[in-house]
């Protein structure tokens with residue numbers, strides 16, 4: 001297991017859910033992981049587990065909506081490790097609300113984390129990756145950034161913006177060997193999906209067969225497997241692409 005040997009990987013939102021699982025797996029694949037989050041207690045616990053297993057990781061407190069925080073975090077990583085090979089823009093928040101009940105405050109809060117956070121992450125890493133010969137950026141969008149879902153005007157807009165920004169930055173940095181791709185999962189078994197199912201008056205178990213012919217929602221490991229591939233040199237020819245990770249839910253029709 002060394003598909004990410006000697007890579008320095010910065011991952012946001014790494015204290016919980018997909019980010020915590022990814023940080024753990026990246027380190028197991030040989031990477032030095034910089035795990036960041038606003039949730040310091042959970043983030044430090046994730047890093048302690050990684051280092052206790054003899055792997056390389058550190059935690060930095062980091063609010064992705066703050067440009068000052070991005071400057072501080074990326075300066076610190078470069079000062080200590082010399083470079084950032086991979087950025088995973090994973091931090092995100094979710095809200096399901098009817099259009100008529102969606103407030104401007106909710107809009108601004110969600111856009112700040114999901115869109116501004118992703119924009120700032122790319123802004124403060126891509127030029128340095130370019131200067132050091134290349135790198136990879138992976139942005140967590142969602143199936144809701146590709147298809148329409150009732151109650152998802154705000155979240156869908158934010159994840160649609162992530163999808164398009166991914167392609168714009170990929171085009172700008174392709175010649176510098178900085179690859180930028182977006183990932184579009186269906187529900188993944190984390191607190192976020194538990195909230196979503198409850199908001200829809202159901203459970204993640206009941207939603208499995210509704211969302212995918214495979215009969216289940218995704219597990220964090222399903223997402224992390226693909227993140228490892230996209231972060232690795234195995235994905236050297238992939239940039240500007242969107243990867244649908246929805247168990248066939250948006251592309252397969254079931255007729256009985």
Ligand SMILES: NC(=O)c1ccc[n+]([C@@H]2O[C@H](COP(=O)([O-])OP(=O)(O)OC[C@H]3O[C@@H](n4cnc5c(N)ncnc54)[C@H](O)[C@@H]3O)[C@@H](O)[C@H]2O)c1
Pocket residue numbers: 012013014015016017018019036037038039062063064065089090091092093094113140141142143184185186187188189190191192193
């Ligand atoms: N779980 C799903 O069903 C699902 C589906 C599709 C896409 N996604 C996307 O995957 C990503 C991870 O989702 P998850 O399910 O692991 O969510 P999660 O809620 O389990 O974890 C999200 C993490 O982001 C952190 N975070 C929130 N605001 C932050 C901020 N301002 N700065 C830094 N960190 C912040 C939280 O503290 C938390 O640790 C998100 O971008 C989400 O939109 C999730």
